[in-house]
Structure formats: structure tokens, C-alpha cells
Amino acid sequence: MLVLALFPAVALAATCPRTSLSDVEKEVMCPVCGTPLGLATEAPQAERERELIRRLVEDCRSKEEVKERLVAEFGTEVLALPGDDGFDLAAYIVPALALLLAGGALAAAALGWRRVRGGHTDLTAKAPSAAASERLQSDLDRYDA
Amino acid sequence: MRRSFSPFVIAAVVGVLCVLGLLAYGLLQTGTDDGLDSAVARGERPVAPAFELGRLGGGGRGSLVDYRGKVVVLNFWGSWCKPCRDESPLLERWHRRISDRGATVLGIDALDVTSDALDFVDEFGLTYPMVKDTDEAVGRDYAISGYPETFVVDRRGRIVALKRGPVDDAFMREHVLPLVEGRS
Numbered sequence: 119m120l121v122l123a124l125f126p127a128v129a130l131a132a133t134c135p136r137t138s139l140s141d142v143e144k145e146v147m148c149p150v151c152g153t154p155l156g157l158a159t160e161a162p163q164a165e166r167e168r169e170l171i172r173r174l175v176e177d178c179r180s181k182e183e184v185k186e187r188l189v190a191e192f193g194t195e196v197l198a199l200p201g202d203d204g205f206d207l208a209a210y211i212v213p214a215l216a217l218l219l220a221g222g223a224l225a226a227a228a229l230g231w232r233r234v235r236g237g238h239t240d241l242t243a244k245a246p247s248a249a250a251s252e253r254l255q256s257d258l259d260r261y262d263a
Numbered sequence: 264m265r266r267s268f269s270p271f272v273i274a275a276v277v278g279v280l281c282v283l284g285l286l287a288y289g290l291l292q293t294g295t296d297d298g299l300d301s302a303v304a305r306g307e308r309p310v311a312p313a314f315e316l317g318r319l320g321g322g323g324r325g326s327l328v329d330y331r332g333k334v335v336v337l338n339f340w341g342s343w344c345k346p347c348r349d350e351s352p353l354l355e356r357w358h359r360r361i362s363d364r365g366a367t368v369l370g371i372d373a374l375d376v377t378s379d380a381l382d383f384v385d386e387f388g389l390t391y392p393m394v395k396d397t398d399e400a401v402g403r404d405y406a407i408s409g410y411p412e413t414f415v416v417d418r419r420g421r422i423v424a425l426k427r428g429p430v431d432d433a434f435m436r437e438h439v440l441p442l443v444e445g446r447s
Contacts, residue, residue: 149374149399150343163343163374170376191376193398208285215281223274
């Protein structure tokens with residue numbers, strides 16, 4: 119009976135804490151300072167935020183649960199990931215645009231290279247005209263002389 | 264004669280234009296908005312941006328429209344903000360002084376841990392209504408640049424005066440009292 123009563127506590131102790139302050143700090147911002155929480159050492163608001171995280175960690179919350187609570191308290195801007203509206207969108211659009219441009223440039227380069235290569239093949243495959251052969255022969259004869 | 268450009272040149276130009284466009288957009292977005300300040304300084308009374316926020320600690324929602332017909336002293340604060348601690352007793356004193364004369368202080372708690380904010384309210388015995396601006400969305404409408412900041416809103420919902428920083432008795436006497444007494 120005693121073992122049964124203790125079992126959940128033992129199991130809980132084994133899985134707790136599920137995250138740490140330093141783990142969460144890397145992924146959230148100090149909204150007032152505008153910097154990642156880990157870099158905000160002096161700001162009083164950052165200290166309050168850390169204190170809340172410590173409490174939640176001690177309460178055996180997972181990292182995602184801690185982040186959810188932070189979003190409820192400070193809004194989505196507390197997350198160290200750019201938002202999906204306004205200027206923050208640039209964080210997603212610029213790399214996508216760069217990839218598209220790079221892909222386009224590569225495709226254009228490949229097409230150009232194929233065209234040039236195809237042109238060279240044609241030139242080598244084509245037999246010289248009679249006039250050209252005659253001129254070449256006369257030039258060679260002149261050099262020999 | 265028609266001149267054709269290489270795809271590389273076109274891609275490079277498009278890329279540079281995109282980056283320049285983003286930079287310009289970013290500058291426009293992050294620029295400080297002093298529209299309210301300059302309008303009030305010119306003696307105009309700009310309409311106070313409307314909002315509806317959850318009441319601090321739960322209990323429904325509160326909006327500026329709820330106070331239409333009243334003089335509202337709109338105070339942006341946070342429990343983590345030292346000057347807010349110094350200012351709160353004065354705001355409470357003024358709230359008690361004006362609340363039965365068609366006026367109120369309305370606190371907007373921003374970027375705060377709710378339990379800390381409620382402790383703050385208890386500590387200073389604040390009785391004026393409070394709402395919570397979780398992500399500073401309302402703060403942005405009022406171009407908040409620091410805490411505390413206070414806006415005096417007349418009975419028609421227009422901003423009469425504002426203070427970027429803590430208010431004092433002189434500010435309240437100069438800008439709030441005349442509105443409450445119907446002298447302005």
C-alpha cells in the first residue's frame with residue numbers, strides 16, 4: 119500500500135525537472151529589452167521572467183508548457199522565433215527568395231552552358247566548306263615554302 | 264538594336280531591389296511615431312486609440328468605450344518598472360479624489376507576469392480598474408517608448424495631454440483637474 123502511495127511520487131521525481139532555466143532561456147526573449155532572455159542580465163523585467171520560468175520548471179512543466187505560459191503572459195513576441203506578420207515575415211521570405219533566385223540563376227547557367235556546348239558540337243561536327251579547305255591548304259603550302 | 268540582359272544580371276538586380284525594399288520597409292516599421300505627441304503639442308485633441316483588453320486577473324474584458332462620458336487617466340505600467348512603483352500611490356490618491364466626479368484612472372499593465380502585477384496592486388492598495396496589455400499591442404497604438412506613460416482622455420474620448428514618464432501632482436492639477444471640473 120505504502121509502495122503504491124509512493125510510486126507516483128517516485129515516478130514524478132524521476133521525470134522532474136523536465137527542462138531547465140538555461141534551456142528555456144535560449145528560446146525566449148525579454149520583451150522589454152528586445153534581446154534574448156539569456157543576454158538580458160540586468161533588466162528587472164527579465165528577472166521577473168526568469169523567476170516565472172524557475173517556478174514553472176520546479177512545478178515540473180515541460181519546455182513547451184513553459185513557453186505556452188510565457189506566451190499567455192507576454193504574447194507571441196516572447197518567442198525567439200520571428201513572427202509571421204509585418205517585418206518579421208522577412209525572416210522567412212528572404213531565405214526563400216534567395217533560394218528561388220539561386221535556383222533560377224543555376225537553371226539559367228545550366229541552360230546557357232548546354233546551349234554553348236551544343237554549339238561547339240555543331241561546329242566540330244560540320245565539315246569545312248570547299249573554299250575554306252582550299253584557303254587552309256594554300257596557307258599551309260605557303261608556310262611550308 | 265535590341266539589347267538582351269543575361270539572366271544573372273536580371274537576378275542580381277531583382278535581388279538587390281528586394282533587399283533595398285526590405286530595408287526601406289524595416290526602417291518605416293521601426294521608426295518612432297510621434298504623431299500623438301506632436302498633435303497634442305499643437306493644441307489638437309487626437310482621438311484616443313480604442314482598445315479592448317482582458318481585465319487584470321480575469322473577470323471579463325475592459326475597453327476605453329466603457330468609460331465614454333468620463334475623464335480617463337490612462338496609465339501604462341508594469342510591476343517590474345521602478346518609476347511605476349513611485350508613481351502608483353499618487354495615481355491612487357487622484358483616483359479617489361476624482362472617481363465620484365465622472366473621472367477615473369485606468370491602469371494598463373503591460374509585459375508583466377500576472378501574479379506579480381496582482382501582488383503590486385495589493386501592495387499599493389490600488390482600487391482603480393486595471394486591464395492587461397499582454398503583448399503591448401495597445402502600447403504600440405499609443406507609441407509607448409517606456410514605462411510609465413500617462414494619457415489624459417476627455418469625456419469625448421480625445422487625448423488632451425500626455426506624459427512620457429511618471430506623472431506628478433503638478434501634471435494632474437494642470438491637465439486632469441480642469442477636465443473634471445468642466446473648465447476645459
